[in-house]
Each structure stands twice: as C-alpha cells, then as structure tokens.
Amino acid sequence: MKTITTTQELIAYCDHARSFPYVTVDTEFLRERTYYAKLCLIQLAVLGTSSDDDAVLVDPIAGEDMSLDPLYDLFRDEKIIKVFHAARQDLEIFYIEGGVIPAPLFDTQVAAMVCDFGEQVGYETLARKIAKASIDKTSRFTDWSRRPLSDAQKNYALADVTHLRDIYEYLAKRLERTKRTPWVEEEMAILRAPETYVVSPEDAWKRVKVRTVAPKFLSLVRELAKFREIYAQDRNVPRTRVYKDDALLELASTKPQTISDLGKSRLLLREARKGDIANGIIEAVKTGLACPPDKMPVAKTARDKSQINAALADLLRVLLKTKAEEVGVAQKLIATASDLDDIAMGDFDGLAMKGWRSEVFGRDALRLCRGEVALSADGTSVKIIDLT
Known part of the structure; x- marks a missing residue:
C-alpha cells in the first residue's frame, strides 16, 4: 500500500x-x-x-x-x-x-x-x-x-x-x-x-437548550455563549473545556459580576474561575445586563401542543409510513416528527413540503389536511382514497 x-x-x-x-x-x-x-x-x-x-x-x-x-x-x-x-x-x-x-x-x-x-x-x-x-x-x-x-x-x-x-x-x-x-x-x-460548517459566535446561543425564554435571560445566554465560542475557537479547545451548557445557564441565572461571585458557582470548572475565562465571563455578564430591550434576542416560540391537531398528526404519521414504505425511502429523511406536528398546525412551509419530498409525501399530506383524501385499511396495507 x-x-x-x-x-x-x-x-x-x-x-x-x-x-x-x-x-x-x-x-x-x-x-x-x-x-x-x-x-x-x-x-x-x-x-x-x-x-x-x-x-x-x-x-x-x-x-x-x-x-x-x-x-x-x-x-x-x-x-x-x-x-x-x-x-x-x-x-x-x-x-x-x-x-x-x-x-x-x-x-x-x-x-x-x-x-x-x-x-x-x-x-x-x-x-x-x-x-x-x-x-x-x-x-x-x-x-x-x-x-x-x-x-x-x-x-x-x-x-x-x-x-x-x-x-x-x-x-x-x-x-x-x-x-x-x-x-x-x-x-x-x-x-x-x-x-x-461555520459556527458564528453571535449565533452560538441558539445551540443552547433553555427553558426560560425571557429576553433579559437570553441576553445573558447570548453573551456567555458568544464569549465561550470565541475563546474556544481562538485557542482551539473544545467549548466544554471553557464551560459546559449547564454552567452557562447557571451563570445566566446568577449573573456573577466579580471573581468572588464566580467562586460561588456549583457547576463552573475550577480553571474557569480565574484568568482570561473568568474575566471574559464577567465582561459577558456585564454586556448582557446592559443590552437595550430592542437588541435583546427572541427565542423561537415553543410549539404549543394544545394547538396541534393530535388526530391529524397521527394520520400524517400513518401517511408518512405508508409513503416511505411505498417508495423505499427512510421516513426520517422525508419528514421528522417535528415536521409532522408543524404540518398538523397548518405550517406548510417546511422542508417536507418542498422538492422531491413534496412529490413523495408533501402533496398528499396537504391534501389530507384539506380533507381531499382519506386513509383506509386494506388488509395489512393502507390505501389513500381520493374524496374529490
């Protein structure tokens, strides 16, 4: 060789x-x-x-x-x-x-x-x-x-x-x-x-899973995630070596403003409580707290499950399984569970409704939502019945 x-x-x-x-x-x-x-x-x-x-x-x-x-x-x-x-x-x-x-x-x-x-x-x-x-x-x-x-x-x-x-x-x-x-x-x-392939420090906060979506809290998350990303990229170290997501969220909640405050953290790594990382955290918190309301980030609104037509979502899952088996394509490549919930809520702009996915699944999904087709059991298979 x-x-x-x-x-x-x-x-x-x-x-x-x-x-x-x-x-x-x-x-x-x-x-x-x-x-x-x-x-x-x-x-x-x-x-x-x-x-x-x-x-x-x-x-x-x-x-x-x-x-x-x-x-x-x-x-x-x-x-x-x-x-x-x-x-x-x-x-x-x-x-x-x-x-x-x-x-x-x-x-x-x-x-x-x-x-x-x-x-x-x-x-x-x-x-x-x-x-x-x-x-x-x-x-x-x-x-x-x-x-x-x-x-x-x-x-x-x-x-x-x-x-x-x-x-x-x-x-x-x-x-x-x-x-x-x-x-x-x-x-x-x-x-x-x-x-x-590019992670922008300004957008790094979007990768952090948060439960609180208050703009002030998200401002702190954004600045802390931005500092972590820049630090990790500049020094070529994993972002978890700077601080992990759970520590980031703790910092966004406790808002430390001095080195002494950082010492009270339960989740922050020892190395992050001093030197450049500690100073960067304090500066990020300061910037986040000073962010004007009109510059605060807004989280993507969480889906209200009460707005999802559960019965329709279940029918869409049956339709997806049927169409995937019919054409021999992996279901998740066509549409995810989240995609189906979006469709059941009336959002028809997702990836599952475009390109080849529309040809395979999206068109029939739209027709199902409009009541133009129905699903019927036919032995061990499912048939699509045209109602128009």
Whole structure:
C-alpha cells in the first residue's frame, strides 16, 4: 500500500485521478481535545484492484511539509465526482483547512437512505450488503495521530475507500434506474453550503437548550455563549473545556459580576474561575445586563401542543409510513416528527413540503389536511382514497 508524504507524490496521484470519473474519499481525525478537528490521514481511491496507483493514503503528519493544494484542486474539478460516506465531518475539515467543499459531491449514506437501506445506515453494513466485504473494526478507535501507523491501521483506513467504489457504483446505478438521482442532488446542496460548517459566535446561543425564554435571560445566554465560542475557537479547545451548557445557564441565572461571585458557582470548572475565562465571563455578564430591550434576542416560540391537531398528526404519521414504505425511502429523511406536528398546525412551509419530498409525501399530506383524501385499511396495507 502506498503512503503519500510529499507534494510531488500528491500532484502525481491527483493527475492520475483525473483520468477517472470519480474518486472515493475518507479521513481519519481527532477532535476530543480540540475545537477544530485535527486531520490525521486522508484515504483516496479510484477505479482499480491492486495497483499502488489506485488506492493511497495521504499522510499530512508524516509529510508535515506537504501541501494539500493539489488535492484541493482535484476537489474543485467539476469533471470528477467526489464520493464520501457520511460526509459532513470530512467536508467540515476540508472547508476549515483549505476553504474548499468538494464538488460534484455524492454521499453514499444519503443515497442509501433513498434506496431503501434504512436510516443513517453505516458503512460496514453497506460494505457487507453491497460489496460482500467484511471490515475489521479493531483499528476504529485507535489514536490516528501517532506514528508510525501499523499495517492493521493502514488496511482499515484503505478499506474505507476501496469498498466505497462498489457501494457508489451500485447506488448510482440504482438511483439512475429509479430516476431518483435529482433527489440526492437536492440533499447534496445542503452539504455543499458553507454555512453548514461555520459556527458564528453571535449565533452560538441558539445551540443552547433553555427553558426560560425571557429576553433579559437570553441576553445573558447570548453573551456567555458568544464569549465561550470565541475563546474556544481562538485557542482551539473544545467549548466544554471553557464551560459546559449547564454552567452557562447557571451563570445566566446568577449573573456573577466579580471573581468572588464566580467562586460561588456549583457547576463552573475550577480553571474557569480565574484568568482570561473568568474575566471574559464577567465582561459577558456585564454586556448582557446592559443590552437595550430592542437588541435583546427572541427565542423561537415553543410549539404549543394544545394547538396541534393530535388526530391529524397521527394520520400524517400513518401517511408518512405508508409513503416511505411505498417508495423505499427512510421516513426520517422525508419528514421528522417535528415536521409532522408543524404540518398538523397548518405550517406548510417546511422542508417536507418542498422538492422531491413534496412529490413523495408533501402533496398528499396537504391534501389530507384539506380533507381531499382519506386513509383506509386494506388488509395489512393502507390505501389513500381520493374524496374529490
């Protein structure tokens, strides 16, 4: 197996890859101790069986002077499809590291959900069912930043892209046969959007689950979350190493304004009660308290369950199950339980009512809400009856 550690070797492989219609891609990384993922290894494969030119490892740690620009140029090449499985974290790494999102893009996990393989099906399952391959999982949780890599690690890493070729070709043909390729392309548009991978400190508070939605309280949550995000990004440490969400909410409630006040916290880490973090907390609280009313954040109004037509929501669940089984698509990819509750409340602007989802489910859901269709049991199945 070939491991690339120099820019010239990477240029040669990327030039070779341009002779093929697609390249399969995977990464190994660490993220437990950092805010941003540490890229440890990149696996690439093109059509082939045994040649070192077909499947390679790109090692940015052993090749610390190697430039990844040739790879990023390949990612930008619109003539070559870049194939991933469960691509989101890999794409985030490439966007943060190189400012590039591969295109065109194909995610086999999304495609498998459209092709009746269930919800968020794992790579090992697809490898077993499609490529008839068994993957040794013993190297999955190893430290990918340590060198040298063992042969077992290398073999495990390469398996993530070699079997992916068979998986991709099978799914791509099935999508073409069922005319569902545009469905997957709609999903890829979300993965290609840069905003998918950027956390703005100003919006970090929206990720914190709160029970109190009073604007004054939310002002404090916003400033504390903003400071935490900036601190974590600047120092490349996990946000939980600054302070966890439960501590953040405690701080928003107690409003500490001095170092002495911080010492009374039950949930704040010891390291956060002094130095830059402590000063940042006090300043964030001060800013939150001084926020004028017209600048205070407003939480998305919690759904009032009393406004949900429960019977209609139940019918929508039956309709969703029926349509998902009929077309062989994972239910959660079409609509979530929250989507169904929104529809039952009269909100028809959600994702489930747009694009291919409208074709599969949304149109009939709308007709059901309007009383234009009914559901009827037919033995072990459910039929949709037109009432117009």
